[in-house]
Amino acid sequence: MDADGLPLVGPGVDLTKVGAIHPKRLLAFLNHFVTHTTRFLNKFSCVCEQKLSDLNTRIQRLEVTMNILEAKLASIPGLEGVSVEATPAPGPTPEPEPAAAANLPALPPSEEQNLPAVEPAPEAPPTMTVSQDPRYMKYFKMINMGVPVGALRQKLTLEGLNPDLLDTPNAPAPPAAQDDSDSTFSESSEEQEEFSD
Numbered sequence: 001m002d003a004d005g006l007p008l009v010g011p012g013v014d015l016t017k018v019g020a021i022h023p024k025r026l027l028a029f030l031n032h033f034v035t036h037t038t039r040f041l042n043k044f045s046c047v048c049e050q051k052l053s054d055l056n057t058r059i060q061r062l063e064v065t066m067n068i069l070e071a072k073l074a075s076i077p078g079l080e081g082v083s084v085e086a087t088p089a090p091g092p093t094p095e096p097e098p099a100a101a102a103n104l105p106a107l108p109p110s111e112e113q114n115l116p117a118v119e120p121a122p123e124a125p126p127t128m129t130v131s132q133d134p135r136y137m138k139y140f141k142m143i144n145m146g147v148p149v150g151a152l153r154q155k156l157t158l159e160g161l162n163p164d165l166l167d168t169p170n171a172p173a174p175p176a177a178q179d180d181s182d183s184t185f186s187e188s189s190e191e192q193e194e195f196s197d
C-alpha cells in the first residue's frame with residue numbers, strides 16, 4: 001500500500017486479488033477529466049476566435065487603406081500612362097547569347113564593305129486610348145464617381161462625340177479636328193483645375 005492507501009500495482013502483483021476502485025472515486029476522476037478537457041477546448045476556441053477576429057479587422061483596415069490610396073492615385077491627372085518597372089532580384093543574371101548571330105559564318109572584310117546599311121525601322125507613334133483622350137477623360141472620371149452612363153451618353157451625343165466609346169476605354173482614340181481638340185483640351189484642363197480645388 002502507498003501513502004494514500006491504494007494498493008501498489010507492479011509486475012509481481014496478482015490483479016485478481018487487488019480490489020476495484022470505488023465507483024464514487026472513479027466517477028470523480030471521470031468528471032474531473034471531462035470538465036478539465038471541456039474548459040481547455042472552450043478556452044482554445046475562444047482564443048482562436050479572438051485571433052481570427054483581430055486578423056479580420058486588420059485585413060479590413062488594409063483593404064480600406066488600399067482603396068483610399070487607389071482613389072488618391074486615380075485623382076492625380078497625368079498618371080494614366082505611367083508604369084513602374086519591377087526591380088530585378090539580387091544576384092548574378094546570366095546574359096543570353098544571341099543564337100542567330102552565333103550560327104552565322106563570318107564574312108570576309110571585302111564583302112562586309114559592300115553590304116547595304118540597314119536602317120532601323122521607324123517606331124510607330126504611340127496611340128492614345130479613349131480613356132486618355134482629353135475629350136473623353138472627364139466622362140470616364142464621372143463614371144468612376146458614379147454618374148449614370150445613360151446621362152453621359154446623351155451629353156456625348158450633344159457634344160458630337162461617339163457615346164459607344166464609353167464601353168471600350170482601351171480602344172484607340174478617334175482622330176479629332178485641330179481646333180476641336182484644342183477647345184476640348186482647354187475645357188478638360190479647366191475641369192481638372194476645378195477638381196483640384
